[in-house]
Amino acid sequence: MSEGANNALVSFDNIGIAFDGRTLLSDINMTIHKGEIVTLIGPNGSGKSTLIRTLLGLQQATSGRIQRHAQLRIGYMPQKLHIDPTLPLSVNHFLGLVKGVKKQDIPAVLTRLGINKLANKQVHFLSGGETQRVLLARALLNRPSLLVLDEPVQGVDVNGQIELYNLIASIRDELGCGVLMISHDLHLVMAKTDTVVCINQHVCCSGSPQHVKEHPEYQALFGVPGAEDSIAIYSHHHDHTHDEHGKVMPNDSHSHCNH
Amino acid sequence: MFDLLFRALIGGLGVAAVAGPLGAFVVWRRMAYFGDTLAHSALLGVALGLLLDINLNLAVIVLCVGLALVLVTLQKKHIIATDTLLGILAHSSLSLGLVAVSFLDNIRIDLMAYLFGDLLAISQQDLFWIYGGGFLVLALLVAFWKPLLAVTVNEELAKVEGYPVEAIRLLLMLLVALVIAVAMKIVGVLLITSLMIIPAATARKLSRSPIQMASVASLIGCLAVSSGLYVSYQWDTPAGPSVVVCAAVLFLLAYSLPLGGKRRN
Numbered sequence: 367m368s369e370g371a372n373n374a375l376v377s378f379d380n381i382g383i384a385f386d387g388r389t390l391l392s393d394i395n396m397t398i399h400k401g402e403i404v405t406l407i408g409p410n411g412s413g414k415s416t417l418i419r420t421l422l423g424l425q426q427a428t429s430g431r432i433q434r435h436a437q438l439r440i441g442y443m444p445q446k447l448h449i450d451p452t453l454p455l456s457v458n459h460f461l462g463l464v465k466g467v468k469k470q471d472i473p474a475v476l477t478r479l480g481i482n483k484l485a486n487k488q489v490h491f492l493s494g495g496e497t498q499r500v501l502l503a504r505a506l507l508n509r510p511s512l513l514v515l516d517e518p519v520q521g522v523d524v525n526g527q528i529e530l531y532n533l534i535a536s537i538r539d540e541l542g543c544g545v546l547m548i549s550h551d552l553h554l555v556m557a558k559t560d561t562v563v564c565i566n567q568h569v570c571c572s573g574s575p576q577h578v579k580e581h582p583e584y585q586a587l588f589g590v591p592g593a594e595d596s597i598a599i600y601s602h603h604h605d606h607t608h609d610e611h612g613k614v615m616p617n618d619s620h621s622h623c624n625h
Numbered sequence: 626m627f628d629l630l631f632r633a634l635i636g637g638l639g640v641a642a643v644a645g646p647l648g649a650f651v652v653w654r655r656m657a658y659f660g661d662t663l664a665h666s667a668l669l670g671v672a673l674g675l676l677l678d679i680n681l682n683l684a685v686i687v688l689c690v691g692l693a694l695v696l697v698t699l700q701k702k703h704i705i706a707t708d709t710l711l712g713i714l715a716h717s718s719l720s721l722g723l724v725a726v727s728f729l730d731n732i733r734i735d736l737m738a739y740l741f742g743d744l745l746a747i748s749q750q751d752l753f754w755i756y757g758g759g760f761l762v763l764a765l766l767v768a769f770w771k772p773l774l775a776v777t778v779n780e781e782l783a784k785v786e787g788y789p790v791e792a793i794r795l796l797l798m799l800l801v802a803l804v805i806a807v808a809m810k811i812v813g814v815l816l817i818t819s820l821m822i823i824p825a826a827t828a829r830k831l832s833r834s835p836i837q838m839a840s841v842a843s844l845i846g847c848l849a850v851s852s853g854l855y856v857s858y859q860w861d862t863p864a865g866p867s868v869v870v871c872a873a874v875l876f877l878l879a880y881s882l883p884l885g886g887k888r889r890n
Contacts (some may be wrong), residue, residue, distance in 0.1 A: 424786050442785040449778055453653045454832050465773040465786040488833070508786055 441510030494521035641846030650822030668722030689802030742813035742865030
């Protein structure tokens with residue numbers, strides 16, 4: 367066995383998945399190592415979630431096999447958390463449901479993620495960013511050697527996304543765990559990820575972020591011609607401010623209206 | 626008369642105490658219609674029990690569990706929407722039960738008692754069934770509380786963390802079937818679900834944790850049974866429906882009065 371194979375957490379060997387006679391994925395080969403951040407990108411319906419669900423044991427592969435490290439423990443962060451509003455549940459109770467977790471382990475994880483204040487909050491009243499952190503906390507409480515994150519920054523504003531990505535990267539550094547995440551947004555993930563795998567029913571290309579970005583198959587999938595022209599960063603140059611009631615207060619005399 | 630009433634009260638309280646916590650799960654998992662379907666099929670169980678001359682409670686439990694298994698299998702095949710499937714099973718099994726009962730020439734059964742309950746006809750043996758079955762249900766609920774709740778909150782997370790999701794789901798169905806079997810005598814097959822979901826829905830307004838909601842549901846159920854029996858005794862109304870009406874009144878009160886409704890934070 368080569369050196370690389372020893373710290374491999376998960377290897378997909380020629381995984382193929384068909385459903386109702388329709389091929390969702392074919393010939394998927396990829397490996398996730400300890401301490402590695404792998405980002406899975408691909409358009410809607412490309413089979414990203416299906417691949418992850420197979421790894422989690424929520425779905426069966428039709429062909430091929432998944433090799434798992436003997437001590438593999440997965441911490442899974444789903445895309446969304448839907449809890450029926452009739453179920454009163456605080457964050458503490460939610461986290462206490464992790465199998466085998468001890469009550470005294472919870473505060474440390476909450477502190478690490480900066481969400482101590484949420485401990486007694488009902489889960490139904492969490493904001494998008496808070497929900498993502500609570501879900502991350504639950505994944506961490508499972509003492510993972512591999513974190514599997516399904517669109518971890520969904521519903522979070524841009525600043526929040528950057529914070530969350532930094533947090534995930536620093537957790538990887540602390541725990542030395544592998545990270546496999548799904549993203550539909552290449553550009554914000556790129557900075558911290560080691561390997562990008564671009565899939566659309568098969569692996570289109572994989573490698574370092576820069577490598578993937580230059581690959582013709584990636585450009586065919588994501589490179590909309592003229593994207594640079596139609597999407598730009600808008601810097602606000604306001605000629606007015608708002609008072610405490612939200613009313614427009616002109617900065618100087620020549621604002622929109624002169625009365 | 627007082628002996629009769631006392632036995633009715635003891636039986637009713639036993640059923641309400643168990644129906645409350647289980648009802649909470651039924652509400653959380655949106656299984657109300659599922660419970661109804663099982664309850665409706667209970668009449669078929671009664672008919673079969675009489676035909677085969679076996680213990681009626683046992684016949685009802687076996688039939689309910691069997692139907693639950695059939696339901697899960699059909700659901701997985703995605704032949705038809707779940708609520709349609711439940712509607713078909715609920716009413717065809719109820720009708721099949723009524724048809725089967727009509728074949729019982731030499732046995733006279735009080736159909737109304739099975740449909741709407743006959744609290745005042747509770748026998749010593751019924752009490753043993755209620756408390757034996759009730760204790761079993763409560764013990765299982767306590768023993769499997771965490772897995773049951775984890776699966777209810779999010780099945781996928783529970784599965785990834787290593788909970789035996791399928792088995793837990795089956796356990797919950799078994800518990801619902803058990804409660805239906807023991808509660809049938811009290812409120813009848815048509816009203817059983819109400820004894821599970823109304824107290825639980827009322828308790829939601831007053832609780833901030835799952836355990837709290839389950840226990841408050843028990844208490845509210847007991848309150849409904851006591852007041853329903855009182856109403857029934859005082860004004861000579863049918864006992865089962867009176868209990869359900871009282872439960873509904875408590876529900877309305879909880880949601881219209883400003884009772885500890887602080888659900889924020």
